[in-house]
Amino acid sequence: MTGVLVTGGTGKTGSALAGLLRGNGVPVRVASRRPSADVPDAVRFDWDDTATHPAVLRGVDRIFLVPPVNTVDPMPLVGPFLAEAQRLGVRRVVLLGSASVLPNAPSALEMAAQVRSRPGWVVLRASGFMQNFLSPHPVGERILGHGEVRTASGEGAVGWIDARDIAAAACALLTDPDSTPSGRRDYLLTGPKALSYREVAAVITARTGRSVRVVTIGADEQAAHYRAAGMPAEFAAAIAAVEDSIRAGREDQVSTAVLDLTGRAPRTFTAFVQEHATAWADHGRLGH
Ligand SMILES: NC(=O)c1ccc[n+]([C@@H]2O[C@H](COP(=O)([O-])OP(=O)(O)OC[C@H]3O[C@@H](n4cnc5c(N)ncnc54)[C@H](OP(=O)(O)O)[C@@H]3O)[C@@H](O)[C@H]2O)c1
Numbered sequence: 001m002t003g004v005l006v007t008g009g010t011g012k013t014g015s016a017l018a019g020l021l022r023g024n025g026v027p028v029r030v031a032s033r034r035p036s037a038d039v040p041d042a043v044r045f046d047w048d049d050t051a052t053h054p055a056v057l058r059g060v061d062r063i064f065l066v067p068p069v070n071t072v073d074p075m076p077l078v079g080p081f082l083a084e085a086q087r088l089g090v091r092r093v094v095l096l097g098s099a100s101v102l103p104n105a106p107s108a109l110e111m112a113a114q115v116r117s118r119p120g121w122v123v124l125r126a127s128g129f130m131q132n133f134l135s136p137h138p139v140g141e142r143i144l145g146h147g148e149v150r151t152a153s154g155e156g157a158v159g160w161i162d163a164r165d166i167a168a169a170a171c172a173l174l175t176d177p178d179s180t181p182s183g184r185r186d187y188l189l190t191g192p193k194a195l196s197y198r199e200v201a202a203v204i205t206a207r208t209g210r211s212v213r214v215v216t217i218g219a220d221e222q223a224a225h226y227r228a229a230g231m232p233a234e235f236a237a238a239i240a241a242v243e244d245s246i247r248a249g250r251e252d253q254v255s256t257a258v259l260d261l262t263g264r265a266p267r268t269f270t271a272f273v274q275e276h277a278t279a280w281a282d283h284g285r286l287g288h
Pocket of ligand 1: 012013014033069098132163
């Protein structure tokens, strides 16, 4: 099979990407720990089960790479996977990375550097997802259950992006694997405008009628909240600490990469909220 292996293929970004690739006539192999019989070319893949790795790589020439989730140390699993992909002559890897640099996580930087070092392989540094404000993300769950966002990020802003715009950017790079516009190997992907949590809460409140307040907490308390939501302790601490960097203004950035790669401007946060308004409003009416 010449086509694209979509890891994380059942997730927010991967499932949107698989749909876009199919729409462009590109053969897709959808990787999942529990491949669905209803999905054509679904294949079993589990980062934690290395016996599943060789078969998913066989025959594909492009990969959308969603690294192991909820870990600060992806390289022990991703390193050998990438080495095998290179050995097999995979022409393009598009890594779904993050605009945030996790503290005490050199392995994630090493992973991105390894991808960037190979001709035709590309790193996407994605800003915070707009979908974080929906279930099942812990931030979305808190809004649904308590009508609040708890954050240590103060008035710091983030260039929130819709995961579907990341998928569209990845689709452009994976559909034509021999061209990398301007030879770039690294793209910061953001939405059109950076917003603080307070501004986000105001948009949700105004557009859905569901009142959302912002409660200021410390990074330690945030880490405890993420642990309670099921994240491993080290990872929970790292992503809670990112809020310090948001507060310091380091995530207050927007880029033109989505427009440059896809020819379409990224979705605005207001449009995203409008589209999903019932997800918040209905829950509120039920009195949760
Ligand atoms: N949320 C943000 O603000 C943000 C910002 C920047 C970057 N990111 C990055 O985005 C990535 C997540 O993307 P997403 O939100 O599109 O995904 P998602 O909706 O959270 O879904 C997770 C995907 O990962 C797969 N997965 C989970 N555990 C796996 C394992 N052990 N082996 C193989 N696959 C596994 C799941 O597939 P199955 O369950 O079917 O196996 C699913 O397709 C993460 O790497 C995160 O660092 C997120």
